[in-house]
Amino acid sequence: MVLRFPLRRSASFTLECRTLFETPDPTILTMEANVLVMGAENVGKSALTVRFLTRRFIGEYGDLESIYSRSLDVEGRKILFHIWDFPSSHDQADQDSTEEKRIQWADGFILVYSICDRASFHILPTKVQFIKVAREGQSPEKVPIIIVGNKRDLGHHRAVSIEEGRLLALTLNCDFYEVSAAEASHGALMVFQGLAQHFWQARLPPRRGIGIRGIVKSMSAVFARKRTDSF
Numbered sequence: 001m002v003l004r005f006p007l008r009r010s011a012s013f014t015l016e017c018r019t020l021f022e023t024p025d026p027t028i029l030t031m032e033a034n035v036l037v038m039g040a041e042n043v044g045k046s047a048l049t050v051r052f053l054t055r056r057f058i059g060e061y062g063d064l065e066s067i068y069s070r071s072l073d074v075e076g077r078k079i080l081f082h083i084w085d086f087p088s089s090h091d092q093a094d095q096d097s098t099e100e101k102r103i104q105w106a107d108g109f110i111l112v113y114s115i116c117d118r119a120s121f122h123i124l125p126t127k128v129q130f131i132k133v134a135r136e137g138q139s140p141e142k143v144p145i146i147i148v149g150n151k152r153d154l155g156h157h158r159a160v161s162i163e164e165g166r167l168l169a170l171t172l173n174c175d176f177y178e179v180s181a182a183e184a185s186h187g188a189l190m191v192f193q194g195l196a197q198h199f200w201q202a203r204l205p206p207r208r209g210i211g212i213r214g215i216v217k218s219m220s221a222v223f224a225r226k227r228t229d230s231f
């Protein structure tokens, strides 16, 4: 089956077979996984994504929507992440069916809030509930959700304590990290390593997922946009 639907700023993408396969070195397993980054406006979804992709913090990210890929070696195993980052304004404008498609595409979810923005924290239970309803029947192990409190460097503006973050994650059966995408890259790395552990434990079965070969925008495109100020 091949499905196509439009992505803002991307032509289309195609459903292809995703596989858990062995590379030429039979001791190294490789897996692919789709990750959806969600959360309120301005919380640092793009900053966190770009940190993981490039280890850099570029400050302003505009309203770019894209799916990026990066592979990560975790304990001798390789995982290829496809990461869908979209602006929160698109989320609000979207119909439920688009949100539903994104959620069905994903194998795992990163829900970002800003520790300086209480409203961005308060929307998380609704988001988690939406995911759980859309993916009903699949155990939490098979649909990992990571809650990330970002902007940890802005402690003087803190509006959500780390204990509240931990408690909410515990209540919703999610993992939890507090990070600063601005300050360092290890927080973003930890988040994706945590997701990788879940995927390996769940051993994603080969199934039809949305492949993105040929349409993934490279990070050089991101920086090209920035250079021309047309971000």
Ligand SMILES: Nc1nc2c(ncn2[C@@H]2O[C@H](COP(=O)(O)OP(=O)(O)OP(=O)(O)O)[C@@H](O)[C@H]2O)c(=O)[nH]1
Binding pocket: 039, 040, 041, 042, 043, 044, 045, 046, 047, 048, 058, 059, 060, 061, 062, 063, 086, 087, 088, 089, 150, 151, 152, 153, 154, 179, 180, 181, 182, 183
């Ligand atoms: N101090 C600080 N600023 C951050 C951090 N992460 C992101 N920012 C800033 O917060 C603003 C929003 O970051 P984005 O990554 O664009 O936020 P977003 O969630 O992708 O926003 P939308 O795509 O519009 O929904 C930018 O000015 C970033 O530079 C952080 O960890 N610390």
Ligand SMILES: [Mg+2]
Binding pocket: 045, 046, 047, 061, 062, 063, 064, 085, 086, 087, 088
């Ligand atoms: Mg963004």
